[in-house]
Amino acid sequence: MIIRPVAMTDLPALQQIAVESGPGFTSLVDDLDFLTRKVQRSMASFGRTVHSPGDEGYLFVLEDPETSEIMGTTGIEASVGLRRPLYHYHRSQVVHHSPDLNLLRRLEVLNMCNHYTGCSEICTLFLRPGFRRAQAGKLLSRVRFLFMAQHPQRFANTVIAEMRGVSDESGQSPFWNWLSEHFVDLDFDTVTRMVGTGDNGFIADLMPRHPLYVHLMAKNARAVIGQVHEETRPALNMLETEGFRHTGYVDPFDGGPTVEARLTDIRTVSASIGCRVQVVDGVEPALDKWHTGGQGRILAISNSGVENFRATITAAARYLPSRNLLQVPVTLANTLGLSNHGQARFTDLTTARTDRRPVAIPICQQQEALHAHR
Incomplete structure (x- = not known):
């Protein structure tokens, strides 16, 4: 197994990965023009002399050298939120207190924010089902940290990972279904495709600007806030071993957690x-x-x-x-x-x-x- 930068010849495999990964995997969508631009941007990023993180995106592929088949992919965004806003909900509490009536209530809320603007993001990790073998997932995950450790000037001091949230077998997200019913009349597949291709202007236009009171949401939507898709759990476990932690920020579409770590605190970075x-x-x-x-x-x-x-x-x-x-x-x-x-x-x-x-x-x-x- 060899990890290398993506090349234009990998486009058919990337398109197949976009199909195999399914809804919710927004960093790759089944759109040839989008994938072509993504590969071109990655190739330009690898070829650029960089002294500080900017609008670079690094996409790697895992190749079987004996068959030349592409087994999976993984990537790094050097500095998110520069080309287009990166939105999250922050999970926190508000306190309603009336001293005169001696009443106090703590309520959980979700607030829209752009907290992670300028941070680096590890992303686009997918190992194709037919190539799942010992050490392949570890290599896809940890190779990014080897690259970051070798070239730290290319990355920010805070590194994040957006974990895929819960969706059912038909690709429906309980979290988004509640939001779409009350605020945005778009189905989950359409939304993830729009976000994946960079069309996220509807967030500022249609998403609620005021805090969402969690107790008013449907029970199945509340239950998945901060939870990961079952197939994503191994990836989350690996990141937690590396030192990543969830601090309350979740994806505004499927409610999946975003985890973070300081670059120099990531285990593979510091111990490599x-x-x-x-x-x-x-x-x-x-x-x-x-x-x-x-x-x-x-x-x-x-x-x-x-x-x-x-x-x-x-x-x-x-x-x-x-x-x-x-x-x-x-x-x-x-x-x-x-x-x-x-x-x-x-x-x-x-x-x-x-x-x-x-x-x-x-x-x-x-x-x-x-x-x-x-």
Whole structure:
């Protein structure tokens, strides 16, 4: 399995993924013109010299090198809300209190906001059903953090992920069904398609501007606020392991939670290791033969490139911590475009946590730039 930047030749596969992912997966829609623009924008973003996050969108694909089939996709938006507003509902409480009558009531409300404008977003994660195998989902999720750790100047200090909310087998969202009944006469499939293609002007025009009192909503709509689609739960679990947390912001269409983390607090970002490369004829991957401090049995490894970014998982590599050196066999080095004395970055996929911090390219040295870009 190889992760690489998307190319125009991937359009048919992306369109198939848009169909397979179904309603609610707004970052890919079954629209060839939209997908073409998305690929073109991604290719331009990878080819751009960037000193601070702007209107870049990075789309990666997971490829089976033996068949050249596209197994899935994953992406990063460098700075959301710049081209078009990014709306959320914030879940909070209001207090109605009358001292004279000695009455007090706390009520849950949803307030429309643009809280995450300027943040980076990880998005577009989908592993096709026919290609679901060990480590594939982990690689799709965590490769984004390897790329962000290697190129932190391209991203904001806060990273978010909008998780797909609850919908039924027919693709209907209980949350949106209640909103559409009272405010916006559009079905859920139409709304997600409009939002996915960038047509979200109706939100400011038609959505209620005042707080929504949750207790007035239908019971099935209330029940899904902040909940994720069943197929999204593994992805949410992985992000929570990385340090992402839900702070009360939900999608205005399906009520799904948005989770957030500081870039430097994301586990894979902080624990990934930038290192030198040594290309060798062969590597003995057995854990008990590694030097003390070896980083695990299965590694996700990437090169240090942007346009020519490549990443994969392997057990055929060995890290020598005393020398900050990653030994990589020739075939793997050729696949990833690695050379002797070059740079790579890796993270351990098999351990729950590692205390090792980046060596060759420490994230802590990027703090001044990151804070200046917020």
